[in-house]
Amino acid sequence: MKGILEYSQGETVIHRLNPLSKMVIAFLLCLSSFANNNIYCTIGIIVVNLLMAYLAGIIDRAFSLLITLFKIGIVLFLLQVFFIRTGNTLLNLPFNLYITDTGLKFSIMLVLRLVGATMPLVIILTVTRMSDLTNVMVQKLHIPYKYTFAFITALRFIPIFENEMTGIIEAQTARGVEFDTKNPVKKLKLLLPLCVPLLISSVKRIEGSAISAELRGFNLRRKDSGYKTYRFIGLDYIAMLFSIMILLTCIIIL
Amino acid sequence: MIKFDNVCFAYDKNNILNNISLSVKKGEFVAIVGRNGAGKTTLMKLLNGLLKPTSGVVTIANLNTSVTRTSELARHVGFLFQNPDRQICRNTVKAEIEFGLKCILTDNADIEKRCRNTIEKFGLLPDKDPFSMSRGERQKVALASVLALSPEILVLDEPTTGLDYKECMHIMETINELNDNGTTVIMVCHDMELVADFAGRIIVVGEGRILDDDVCRSVMSRPEVLKEASLAPPQIVELAIKLGKGFEDVFTLDEMTGIISQRAKREGCIM
Numbered sequence: 001m002k003g004i005l006e007y008s009q010g011e012t013v014i015h016r017l018n019p020l021s022k023m024v025i026a027f028l029l030c031l032s033s034f035a036n037n038n039i040y041c042t043i044g045i046i047v048v049n050l051l052m053a054y055l056a057g058i059i060d061r062a063f064s065l066l067i068t069l070f071k072i073g074i075v076l077f078l079l080q081v082f083f084i085r086t087g088n089t090l091l092n093l094p095f096n097l098y099i100t101d102t103g104l105k106f107s108i109m110l111v112l113r114l115v116g117a118t119m120p121l122v123i124i125l126t127v128t129r130m131s132d133l134t135n136v137m138v139q140k141l142h143i144p145y146k147y148t149f150a151f152i153t154a155l156r157f158i159p160i161f162e163n164e165m166t167g168i169i170e171a172q173t174a175r176g177v178e179f180d181t182k183n184p185v186k187k188l189k190l191l192l193p194l195c196v197p198l199l200i201s202s203v204k205r206i207e208g209s210a211i212s213a214e215l216r217g218f219n220l221r222r223k224d225s226g227y228k229t230y231r232f233i234g235l236d237y238i239a240m241l242f243s244i245m246i247l248l249t250c251i252i253i254l
Numbered sequence: 255m256i257k258f259d260n261v262c263f264a265y266d267k268n269n270i271l272n273n274i275s276l277s278v279k280k281g282e283f284v285a286i287v288g289r290n291g292a293g294k295t296t297l298m299k300l301l302n303g304l305l306k307p308t309s310g311v312v313t314i315a316n317l318n319t320s321v322t323r324t325s326e327l328a329r330h331v332g333f334l335f336q337n338p339d340r341q342i343c344r345n346t347v348k349a350e351i352e353f354g355l356k357c358i359l360t361d362n363a364d365i366e367k368r369c370r371n372t373i374e375k376f377g378l379l380p381d382k383d384p385f386s387m388s389r390g391e392r393q394k395v396a397l398a399s400v401l402a403l404s405p406e407i408l409v410l411d412e413p414t415t416g417l418d419y420k421e422c423m424h425i426m427e428t429i430n431e432l433n434d435n436g437t438t439v440i441m442v443c444h445d446m447e448l449v450a451d452f453a454g455r456i457i458v459v460g461e462g463r464i465l466d467d468d469v470c471r472s473v474m475s476r477p478e479v480l481k482e483a484s485l486a487p488p489q490i491v492e493l494a495i496k497l498g499k500g501f502e503d504v505f506t507l508d509e510m511t512g513i514i515s516q517r518a519k520r521e522g523c524i525m
Contacts, residue, residue, distance in 0.1 A: 164340075170304050171340040175400065176328035176357035193343045193353070200385055201339055 006159045014056035019136040021236035026124040028243035033116030036250035042112040049119040073111035080107040135226040255280045261310035285453035289484035302331040332405030336412040338396035348380035372402040390421030410441040
């Protein structure tokens, strides 16, 4: 099974977009999630994200991402909903806890914004080759390669660390550590000792990566080193215009 | 001890294993061989419940792995991974061995005793930091922490990868000793020399199914099966196959020299 941010190959409309316009679209959709205060509007942005994933042929991965984000969202929701005390009380609970209409709306918006802002970035990065993203950032945005490389490496390491963590959890479960427990608090406590092997393997990988980059002439790379050109086509303008319209709609609704 | 009954496994609708049926008796030393991506590691992970079969039943020490938690199966199955760094998570050898024991045992005196015995048996330095050790030593620490739990079944996923000959032999001899004392050993390995030296039975896996399952000697003498699994027999077996008639049963260096000596004597040559 493919992990988060792992490149999904394809020739879809979304795949064919210029990497830079893909990033602009993702950024605009992120911004749209924060530029409105309307629950239905934010749900609409999530639907647009799912539509984008469908067009990119990664709807299964988008749904599994949605579920993961909602799981994180539940924790955030619970942390928020009991601590916002302004507004009209909707529900009284034991231990002097109560839920207000303001708290409920704020908490729902927080979860929806988390989902709406995270999804476009993940979907876009899943259908964009990191090498293309690097080249376009250097060529079009004139960002020095050194900084682009640092940014791309950070993104590239996410699925690697995810796989590493899965391997570590498997190794620990196989020796009797109860990661297969249903108690989330116990699971969280058990995760702490695993930081050691993850840290060790991360440092080793980063060191290896730095050495191989040096050996492949990292410092010799310039703006014109890439042989591929990234031209904007009609589809890029249409997609960006559509994203700008979504953002403007969100601002108007606000 | 181990039973696979019509086991199928699929990742994201891709069939990895199809209708695997096999059984392993207590005290056997089984090597699982096959090309990369044949499904060996999947087969191993089904053994200790890290993966649950899509259909069929895997039974380990009378426990159905589909309904038994991996952490519970760990009392019966010890699993040594290819990469020891995924297993080691403590700052000293002693703490590392104790960590596994504490997951399964509650009696502190027993934990202490088992830990001390394991450290002595493996000749380890209890206060040494495992992360400052060589790859071979770290694999030894990982093996020690698995064996401290005295599992009935020991599963090894390419345990000697990246080790030099001396380190490799030390690990394999320790495993062999355990096998002699009744521990069932299942090992995934690409090194056919090592398989020939230690395993009693070979299961050849390819295209998600079992291509062959027989005693070591029989499997090694079937080049068509080994070829299908992208494997080469040990050099001595390869030589015996090329020499042909009269050398069919040759499997070890001693057997080869024995036959050559006999022939030389028969034909009046001085050896």
